[in-house]
Amino acid sequence: MTIDDHKSHLITLGKFLKQFQVSNSAQDKDLPGNDKFFAEMDQKIDAAIHYNGWFNRENIIFSLQQWGEALTPRNLKLWLGEYDLSQSGEKTVGIVMAGNIPLVGFHDFLSVLVSGHKVLVKLSGNDKQLLPVIASYLMILDSRYENRIKFTEDKLENFDAVIATGSNNTARYFEYYFKNKPSIIRKNRNSVAVINGNETKEELEKLGEDIFRYYGLGCRNVSKLFVPKDYDFDSFFKAMYKWNPLINQDKYANNYDYNKAVYLMSEFKLLDNGFLMLKEDESFGSPISTLFYEKYKNEEALNNILKENEEKIQCVVKNNAGKEEVGFGQTQKPQLWDYADNIDTIDFLSKL
Incomplete structure (x- = not known):
């Protein structure tokens, strides 16, 4: 053939x-x-x-x-x-x-x-x-x-x-x-999104697709945010609100209730809008209904973090994405040449 x-x-x-x-x-x-x-x-x-x-x-x-x-x-x-x-x-x-x-x-x-x-x-x-x-x-x-x-x-x-x-x-x-x-x-692997604080509501709404599509279960789903040191999450939560019907899905709601109870008993500080919790955490893989976030001082410090953890990261999501990055709303729309873990599958197969 x-x-x-x-x-x-x-x-x-x-x-x-x-x-x-x-x-x-x-x-x-x-x-x-x-x-x-x-x-x-x-x-x-x-x-x-x-x-x-x-x-x-x-x-x-x-x-x-x-x-x-x-x-x-x-x-x-x-x-x-x-x-x-x-x-x-x-x-x-x-x-x-x-x-x-x-x-x-x-x-x-x-x-x-x-x-x-x-x-x-x-x-x-x-x-x-x-x-x-x-x-x-x-x-x-x-x-x-x-x-x-x-x-x-x-x-x-x-x-x-x-x-x-x-x-x-x-x-x-x-x-x-x-x-x-x-x-x-x-x-x-997990995907991360970089926020600079200048995003419009429409741009943040696109990011919601990267976070919530497939309930966040995919390796290309954003499970962590990197935000500026003094970032105000109000505009972020407003942009996410259209996804609030997820809480009516039993399995999602059970995860939300369970994780919230665990966090509250552990006295972790949370930001919560009733269907999504934000927790400051250096880890990359957040539970369902939870999004981790980490503050960065400047672009150089952020790039160092991303470089040190590149083997844990599937996608880096940014507005005005560069060649090695993914634009808001695009993580679950990979092209045929977007290889998981950056391993060229066709090249591997062609050499067998």
Whole structure:
């Protein structure tokens, strides 16, 4: 299968994914296999919500839409144009997927296929409904995918390389278990936002998307703010207010109540607006419903902190973002060439 074959199929897949809406999804009758797979995907969206209390239709559709927007001819050309994939292929690459947000391992899945390899997927129990439908749809587009895509519920066996994502604890297990195989092992990372105090309400509202999308469960979600020494959080809280319906979601509310009780019993100082707590803390991974913040004296001191902790940070979010940074509201809209942990997955796969 050529790289042009893969591109063509992924473009069609992108159109398939873009059909689904929070309400009033519109089926495209011109897409191949759509009579069957449109209904099946819609059913699996409902099933995913049933099996994972953190998944709701809005967030699942958001994920499908973002992938639909990513899989365009222009984006695929920009993504793959710089690689020589002529010598790669025919290896079996295992992927151990996380399940914190919908389709979190989809980029790895695509990367293995476009690199010409076979993929052996071990899904998380928290996100096992959607990807098999997508894989089956690809097989309808091209039967050669049937020999290139396999799912397993058992431990990975008979593979040549592996990409595994998990917590810092599971990463130690992965590093031991996969020590004799070429691997990418991903650990805990969190994203941070830098506020300078001059942001407009509209800019801060965009930051709310980075904080609250997927309830803050993704590694690209902002879990910590860096703010000027004398920053007034009033404008920040006002901009966040449109997200207050989150407190009506049981799992989110339970986390809010529990964390607030723990903090109050420990006599920590908090800033609280009824659905989000701000706690001054040097750590990076804040609990659900909580956002850590740290004050910085000047830009030089801030850059030193970020440099010292770069292995803990997935994204640095800033207004007027530079090349290595992410703009407000963009963390959950990564491009195909935005690699997790800054590890070039295609380069890794092309050298197997």
